[in-house]
Amino acid sequence: xxxxxxxxxxxxxxxxxxxxxxxxxxxxxxxxxxxxxxxxxxxxxxxxxxxxxxxxxxxxxxxxxxxxxxxxxxxxxxxxxxxxxxxxxxxxxxxxxxxxxxxxxxxxxxxxxxxxxxxxxxxxxxxxxxxxxxxxxxxxxxxxxxxxxxxxxxxxxxxxxxxxxxxxxxxxxxxxxxxxxxxxxxxxxxxxxxxxxxxxxxxxxxxxxxxxxxxxxxxxxxxxxxxxxxxxxxxxxxxxxxxxxxxxxxxxxxxxxxxxxxxxxxxxxxxxxxxxxxxx
Amino acid sequence: xxxxxxxxxxxxxxxxxxxxxxxxxxxxxxxxxxxxxxxxxxxxxxxxxxxxxxxxxxxxxxxxxxxxxxxxxxxxxxxxxxxxxxxxxxxxxxxxxxxxxxxxxxxxxxxxxxxxxxxxxxxxxxxxxxxxxxxxxxxxxxxxxxxxxxxxxxxxxxxxxxxxxxxxxxxxxxxxxxxxxxxxxxxxxxxxxxxxxxxxxxxxxxxxxxxxxxxxxxxxxxxxxxxxxxxxxxxxxxxxxxxxxxxxxxxxxxxxxxxxxxxxxxxxxxxxxxxxxxxx
Numbered sequence: 001x002x003x004x005x006x007x008x009x010x011x012x013x014x015x016x017x018x019x020x021x022x023x024x025x026x027x028x029x030x031x032x033x034x035x036x037x038x039x040x041x042x043x044x045x046x047x048x049x050x051x052x053x054x055x056x057x058x059x060x061x062x063x064x065x066x067x068x069x070x071x072x073x074x075x076x077x078x079x080x081x082x083x084x085x086x087x088x089x090x091x092x093x094x095x096x097x098x099x100x101x102x103x104x105x106x107x108x109x110x111x112x113x114x115x116x117x118x119x120x121x122x123x124x125x126x127x128x129x130x131x132x133x134x135x136x137x138x139x140x141x142x143x144x145x146x147x148x149x150x151x152x153x154x155x156x157x158x159x160x161x162x163x164x165x166x167x168x169x170x171x172x173x174x175x176x177x178x179x180x181x182x183x184x185x186x187x188x189x190x191x192x193x194x195x196x197x198x199x200x201x202x203x204x205x206x207x208x209x210x211x212x213x214x215x216x217x218x219x220x221x222x223x224x225x226x227x228x229x230x231x232x233x234x235x236x237x238x239x240x241x242x243x244x245x246x247x248x249x250x251x252x253x254x255x256x257x258x259x260x261x262x263x264x265x266x267x268x269x270x271x272x273x274x275x276x277x278x279x280x
Numbered sequence: 281x282x283x284x285x286x287x288x289x290x291x292x293x294x295x296x297x298x299x300x301x302x303x304x305x306x307x308x309x310x311x312x313x314x315x316x317x318x319x320x321x322x323x324x325x326x327x328x329x330x331x332x333x334x335x336x337x338x339x340x341x342x343x344x345x346x347x348x349x350x351x352x353x354x355x356x357x358x359x360x361x362x363x364x365x366x367x368x369x370x371x372x373x374x375x376x377x378x379x380x381x382x383x384x385x386x387x388x389x390x391x392x393x394x395x396x397x398x399x400x401x402x403x404x405x406x407x408x409x410x411x412x413x414x415x416x417x418x419x420x421x422x423x424x425x426x427x428x429x430x431x432x433x434x435x436x437x438x439x440x441x442x443x444x445x446x447x448x449x450x451x452x453x454x455x456x457x458x459x460x461x462x463x464x465x466x467x468x469x470x471x472x473x474x475x476x477x478x479x480x481x482x483x484x485x486x487x488x489x490x491x492x493x494x495x496x497x498x499x500x501x502x503x504x505x506x507x508x509x510x511x512x513x514x515x516x517x518x519x520x521x522x523x524x525x526x527x528x529x530x531x532x533x534x535x536x537x538x539x540x541x542x543x544x545x546x547x548x549x550x551x552x553x554x555x556x557x558x559x560x
Contacts, residue, residue, distance in 0.1 A: 002376065004296045013293035014301055016284045016368075016389060021294055023430035024304025055431070056438060086376070088296075091434075096282065096366070096393055098430060098437035098461055109296060113376055137417035137481065139453025141435055149429035150303035150378060151335070154371075155421055157378035158336060173419025173480075181378055200453075201417065 002086075002111045003076040005068065010075065011109070018107055020090025023098065024148040026106070027051040027090075031069070032115070032244050033083045038069055039275060040243065043206035048089065051145045056102040057091055068110045076112035084113040084244065090148060117278050118245050122166065123268070126251030126260045129240070130160035130168035131229075132181065136201040138173045144204040157181040167240055169253055172201050176226040180240050184208035185250075187227055188237035188263045194223040207241040207276075211267060214274045237261035246276035282366075282391045283356040285348065290355065291389070298387055300370025303378065304429040306386070307331040307370075311349070312395070312524050313363045318349055319555060320523060323486035328369065331425040336382040337371055348390045356392035364393040364524065370428060397558050398525050402446065403548070406531030406540045409520070410440035410448035411509075412461065416481040418453045424484040437461040447520055449533055452481050456506040460520050464488035465530075467507055468517035468543040474503040487521040487556075491547060494554045517541035526556035 004011050019025035029048055032039040045062045052059040065087060073080040088109040094100055134156040142149065156170045167180045179185055179202040186195045186208075193215065198204050212222045232238075238250040238258050247268050249260040268279040284291050299305035309328055312319040325342045332339040345367060353360040368389040374380055414436040422429065436450050447460045459465055459482040466475045466488075473495065478484050492502045512518075518530040518538050527548050529540040548559040 002297065012296060014296050016292060016294050016391070017282065018301070019434070021298070021301040021370075022308075022368075022428070023434050024428055025431060025434050028302075055435070084376075088302075090301075096364075098433040099441045100434065100438055101441055111296070134421050135419055137420040139415055140417040141414050141432055147431055148302070148304055149431045151305060151427055151429045152421055153378040154299070154303050154305050154380065155335070158380055161379045161381055 002113045003072070003078060004109055004111045005072045005075060006109050008068070008071040008075070014107065014109070015093045017093045018090055019092060019094050019100070020088065020107060020148050025055070025091040026088065026148040027055065027057070028146055028148060029087045030243060031085045031087065033073065033080060033085055034277060036073065036080050038066070038085065040206045040210055041066070043209050047146060047204065047206065048087070051147065052089070054142060054145060055091065055147070057089065057106050058102060058104045060089070060106070060108055065108070068108065072110035072112050078112045078114045080112070082115055082117070084115045086111040086113065115244065118248070122248055123279070124260070126249035126258070127166040129180070129250050129253035130163060130165040131254050132156040132159050132168040132170045134159060134170060136170055136172045136178050138200050140201045143201050144198045146203055153181045171229060175229060177229060177232070178202040183240040183242040186211070186239050186241065187235045188261060189235055191263055192223065193220065193263065193267070194225040194227070196226045197224045205241060205243060207243050207246060210274070211241055211247065211271065214270050215267065218270060232256050237264045239264045239267065246271055246278040282393045283352070283358060284389055284391045285352045285355065286389050288348070288351040288355070294387065294389070295373045297373045298370055299372060299374050299380070300368065300387060300428050304427065305335070305371040306368065306428040307335065307337070308426055308428060309367045310523060311365045311367065313353065313360060313365055314557060316353065316360050318365065320486045320490055321346070323489050327426060327484065327486065328367070331427065332369070334422060334425060335371070335427070337369065337386050338382060338384045340369070340386070340388055345388070348388065352390035352392050358392045358394045360392070362395055362397070364395045366391040366393065368428070395524065398528070402528055403559070404540070406529035406538070407446040409460070409530050409533035410443060410445040411534050412436040412439050412448040412450045414439065414450060416450055416452045416458050418480050420481045423481050424478045426483055433461045451509060455509060457509060457512070458482040463520040463522040466491070466519050466521065467515045468541060469515055471543055472503065473500065473543065473547070474505040474507070476506045477504045485521060485523060487523050487526060490554070491521055491527065491551065494550050495547065498550060512536050517544045519544045519547065526551055526558040
């Protein structure tokens with residue numbers, strides 16, 4: 001169960017006329033709280049700001065949003081040290097119809113959710129990826145952003161609820177591998193690290209950005225490269241990233257298998273030194 | 281203002297945890313009420329059922345949904361004779377995370393909105409179309425359906441809120457003309473009628489289906505053909521359709537101009553005889 005707050009006040013409902021409900025007209029960020037503090041806060045704010053620009057929503061101040069996080073954590077029944085705060089920013093209530101002028105007063109909600117780190121075995125032995133049939137549409141006007149239009153992820157993720165894989169890989173309409181349903185994916189080839197471009201679809205995860213930045217500081221460049229499904233077998237290592245779990249090695253996807261390799265271990269070790277305690 | 285009802289009871293809010301709000305995980309239908317009765321009811325139910333199948337939501341019975349419409353119209357403060365009922369069917373509340381099993385008990389809401397027919401001049405002289413910059417992503421997993429993921433339409437429609445055109449034309453990522461932000465589009469060439477295929481994106485409007493069916497009964501075939509922007513100028517006539525306004529002639533889009541031609545008049549006359557009073 002989650003505790004939700006609006007302006008520091010506990011809330012459980014939102015107006016039916018809210019454009020977030022009617023059209024998915026809004027954005028969200030799912031922020032890892034570690035030792036009571038939001039992790040990668042600035043990256044979350046950057047993405048939210050890009051989203052606001054694209055959607056025509058006036059960005060609330062980061063200070064105000066941060067105060068909202070603090071209030072929510074203080075008031076929530078959820079143990080705050082290791083948890084998740086979800087900020088929802090919708091275009092607010094309006095008249096029926098798609099059109100609107102830029103939104104100066106969006107609906108702002110802070111939700112606190114309990115969290116627990118994934119099992120150590122997943123980090124040690126790697127996880128299995130499902131391959132999703134749901135394809136990501138190409139040329140999305142909101143590519144890279146975390147909007148409240150998430151049906152593609154819902155459909156893709158629901159494909160392997162029964163089979164129990166930890167995550168699923170999604171391709172775009174043209175058959176290029178793009179990302180996981182809730183994660184980004186990285187490929188290692190000849191010690192070189194690559195991740196798909198997200199110019200045409202997919203979500204640019206904050207952990208993906210953190211990885212690229214941390215590697216860069218170590219003199220390691222990440223290439224942006226879109227992989228075909230057929231190329232998966234040629235990869236030496238595969239790993240996925242997400243704001244909550246950090247980096248996880250992938251050991252299999254369909255009939256492809258990979259070891260938990262040196263490069264993935266090194267990336268995890270670099271992340272562990274950069275605030276991602278799960279990668280220790 | 282709208283009046284909303286759930287199970288015949290007036291409601292104003294929905295749970296924040298509702299997947300409709302969190303992810304746009306749901307469907308809706310916007311139904312014209314004429315003389316107190318829902319128009320094209322079966323077509324709305326057919327599309328909703330297709331949507332339920334794709335989204336993995338168990339379709340409520342059409343009888344129950346129809347009773348909901350009747351209750352809502354009876355109880356609403358909105359004058360019921362000429363109005364709009366919006367049925368919202370979301371995947372209901374669930375835990376955080378994209379994945380879910382098929383939903384047996386969705387959130388079902390009925391909203392009643394006031395309506396009034398567009399000005400007679402629009403039917404007589406035609407309307408102006410904006411050309412939207414927002415492109416529709418290709419290969420959507422929910423192409424043709426009316427899901428609660430409507431950001432593309434929100435962005436496209438918002439482009440011409442200020443300039444005041446009645447409707448805007450949207451293209452897909454490849455530059456093919458697909459539909460309006462809230463309507464479908466038809467082209468007339470050498471007395472032959474065509475409308476874009478909606479296999480890869482766009483919404484299959486119930487009025488579009490009604491037009492195709494009514495024309496077929498008259499021995500007139502509608503071709504499914506995707507038009508490039510450059511082909512617009514070659515069209516003899518253009519018209520748009522929507523569940524509320526029926527058919528409206530288009531007189532201009534950017535620097536293209538069209539007369540309100542014979543074929544459009546004929547389509548309107550056929551529709552007028554088939555329950556679409558606006559086309560009289």
